[in-house]
Amino acid sequence: MGNSGNPIFDLFVIGGGINGVGIANDAAGRGLKVGLCDKGDLGGATSSASSKLIHGGLRYLEHFDFRLVKEALAEREVMLKKAPHIATPMRFCLPHRPQLRPAWLIRTGLFIYDHLSRRTTLPSCKMVDFSQVSPLNPAFKKGFEYSDVWIDDARLVVLNAMQLKQLGGDVRTYTEVLDASRREGHWHIHWRDLKSGAEETVRSRVLVNAAGPWVQQVLESTVGIAGQKTVCLVKGSHIVVPAMHNERRAFILQCDDGRIVFVLPYLNEFSLVGTTDVEFSGDPSEASCSSEEVNYLCGIVNRHFNRQISPNDVIWSYSGVRSLCQDDAKAPQAITRDYAIEMNDQDGKAPLVSIFGGKLTTYRKLGEAVVDELASYFPGTGPCWTKTSVLPGGEGVLSPATYTSELLKEYPWLTKEQALRYSSSYGSLAHCFLTKASSFSDLGEHFGAGLTSKEVDYLIESEWACSVEDILWRRSKLGLGNVEVQSLGRYLESRLPVL
Numbered sequence: 001m002g003n004s005g006n007p008i009f010d011l012f013v014i015g016g017g018i019n020g021v022g023i024a025n026d027a028a029g030r031g032l033k034v035g036l037c038d039k040g041d042l043g044g045a046t047s048s049a050s051s052k053l054i055h056g057g058l059r060y061l062e063h064f065d066f067r068l069v070k071e072a073l074a075e076r077e078v079m080l081k082k083a084p085h086i087a088t089p090m091r092f093c094l095p096h097r098p099q100l101r102p103a104w105l106i107r108t109g110l111f112i113y114d115h116l117s118r119r120t121t122l123p124s125c126k127m128v129d130f131s132q133v134s135p136l137n138p139a140f141k142k143g144f145e146y147s148d149v150w151i152d153d154a155r156l157v158v159l160n161a162m163q164l165k166q167l168g169g170d171v172r173t174y175t176e177v178l179d180a181s182r183r184e185g186h187w188h189i190h191w192r193d194l195k196s197g198a199e200e201t202v203r204s205r206v207l208v209n210a211a212g213p214w215v216q217q218v219l220e221s222t223v224g225i226a227g228q229k230t231v232c233l234v235k236g237s238h239i240v241v242p243a244m245h246n247e248r249r250a251f252i253l254q255c256d257d258g259r260i261v262f263v264l265p266y267l268n269e270f271s272l273v274g275t276t277d278v279e280f281s282g283d284p285s286e287a288s289c290s291s292e293e294v295n296y297l298c299g300i301v302n303r304h305f306n307r308q309i310s311p312n313d314v315i316w317s318y319s320g321v322r323s324l325c326q327d328d329a330k331a332p333q334a335i336t337r338d339y340a341i342e343m344n345d346q347d348g349k350a351p352l353v354s355i356f357g358g359k360l361t362t363y364r365k366l367g368e369a370v371v372d373e374l375a376s377y378f379p380g381t382g383p384c385w386t387k388t389s390v391l392p393g394g395e396g397v398l399s400p401a402t403y404t405s406e407l408l409k410e411y412p413w414l415t416k417e418q419a420l421r422y423s424s425s426y427g428s429l430a431h432c433f434l435t436k437a438s439s440f441s442d443l444g445e446h447f448g449a450g451l452t453s454k455e456v457d458y459l460i461e462s463e464w465a466c467s468v469e470d471i472l473w474r475r476s477k478l479g480l481g482n483v484e485v486q487s488l489g490r491y492l493e494s495r496l497p498v499l
């Protein structure tokens with residue numbers, strides 16, 4: 001272990017979830033020398049376990065969280081332009097249950113939702129009458145429709161990390177920060193590479209604790225500083241079931257306990273149903289969907305849809321844990337989802353920035369706020385640049401559908417299904433592994449579900465993929481397809497040291 005030859009970072013981030021990569025990326029683009037590490041895969045924790053929405057959060061209006069909703073609403077149009085390959089507009093249908101919320105209240109909420117921030121492409125809200133062909137229980141006659149945005153959460157993390165690397169950032173996965181301390185005006189950060197076991201200490205002027213649900217643990221155990229905030233961990237789970245309907249729109253269902261549950265179209269064949277809100281204690285990496293949560297989600301779906309589901313229909317489930325700042329709210333769903341930034345320095349040097357809460361939707365604004373706050377430590381750094389910069393692969397993409405046609409023109413031997421998967425995962429990055437191929441067999445070994453060794457090589461070389469899970473559940477969602485997992489595992493072993 002040693003640090004003599006290592007460069008000194010301006011800013012080092014613990015945590016490669018969306019908040020960590022967002023802050024690191026913003027800082028690198030403003031000219032700072034940035035390092036980031038994650039003890040697992042990029043986006044391996046909460047940031048790949050979300051509902052995958054860039055949304056204002058209609059229900060936060062009920063908690064008068066206007067600042068958060070306004071900032072979040074504006075990010076919908078920003079993200080459609082920044083990440084046009086992995087983000088798509090989505091209409092949401094809210095079946096009306098007058099006994100829970102009167103129509104005037106919902107109309108008022110949607111009016112505010114439509115007008116709190118500028119919309120340029122997303123259509124406004126409207127009332128809808130359900131026809132006889134509606135997938136909903138005939139008891140639902142009327143409802144409301146409004147717009148938000150769907151995004152591939154895990155890929156949003158990776159694309160930010162790729163942009164960070166392009167800007168000179170040092171990104172390390174499966175690398176855990178064991179301890180960090182202040183000495184002579186710098187942070188000394190001691191990490192272990194979990195693949196090789198090698199340990200190293202690096203120095204940085206600023207340390208950012210973006211450890212998500214581990215934020216308190218990193219503060220208290222890794223850094224040894226008592227935080228000012230009280231963190232509450234809340235688990236949310238989703239289930240994946242065969243498609244509840246064949247409409248393109250999503251449904252937002254009101255539950256009797258005041259919560260809401262989304263039923264989102266997912267990967268053409270499925271519906272993604274979530275989420276729950278359960279107070280959590282223990283190791284966040286072990287969070288999983290309980291049978292009570294499955295029953296709760298099936299129950300609310302069955303109350304609304306004609307087609308009935310049971311726990312036997314659940315094909316896959318996942319859970320994520322939020323670190324929320326405890327406020328006066330009594331119920332987990334009422335605690336604010338807004339982010340909080342805690343700063344602490346020593347005689348004006350070696351600041352520590354800790355991030356609490358936040359949403360996928362507001363990661364870019366959080367990055368901007370953090371780097372703006374650090375401006376006094378780095379005089380001369382430029383303004384935030386991330387609003388208009390397109391993420392890797394988004395250049396020249398209008399939408400996944402239009403880019404699918406372009407890929408099919410250039411590679412006519414691709415099936416439409418493959419071209420659509422490539423365009424909505426990689427956008428123009430798909431050329432990195434397609435460009436020299438003139439037939440499907442040129443893409444190398446086929447592991448099933450269209451996954452080939454050329455794509456896997458690209459993911460290893462350019463997107464930090466190290467394991468079967470990284471590839472099947474985060475870089476793609478091919479874990480739900482028919483992939484020969486053992487052949488893929490053998491191939492990875494031949495290319496990489498075993499984790």
Ligand SMILES: Cc1cc2nc3c(=O)[nH]c(=O)nc-3n(C[C@H](O)[C@H](O)[C@H](O)COP(=O)(O)OP(=O)(O)OC[C@H]3O[C@@H](n4cnc5c(N)ncnc54)[C@H](O)[C@@H]3O)c2cc1C
Binds near residue numbers: 017
């Ligand atoms: C069920 C659910 C649904 C959600 N849905 C939405 C949604 O639809 N839209 C939305 O905007 N937001 C949503 N959110 C919120 C959003 O997912 C989170 O706010 C966001 O992902 C938090 O990102 P993060 O980077 O702070 O944390 P994480 O993604 O958890 O990242 C923290 C990282 O820190 C790493 N780490 C921890 N300790 C160390 C260490 N010592 N050394 C190195 N690395 C370390 C971890 O491995 C982890 O990868 C949802 C959250 C949940 C739980």
